[in-house]
Amino acid sequence: MPLGFKPSKVVYGITLKSGEALTPQNLFTFSQVATYRAVRHLCSYEIEVEVVGISG
DSSP: OOTTOOOSEEEEEEEESTTOOOOGGGSOHHHHHHHHHHHHHHHHTTOEEEEEEEEO
């Protein structure tokens, strides 16, 4: 990547149990906090963030 590269969007994919929807309630507390902090940090740099569930 070139020096100074800045993505316009970051997508976090989180593996879920088959058929389960992604909600804050089905993430471990540590995962909730880590995801929140990462999203907040990226948004402060005006980087769009999307969190999606991946069926396992």
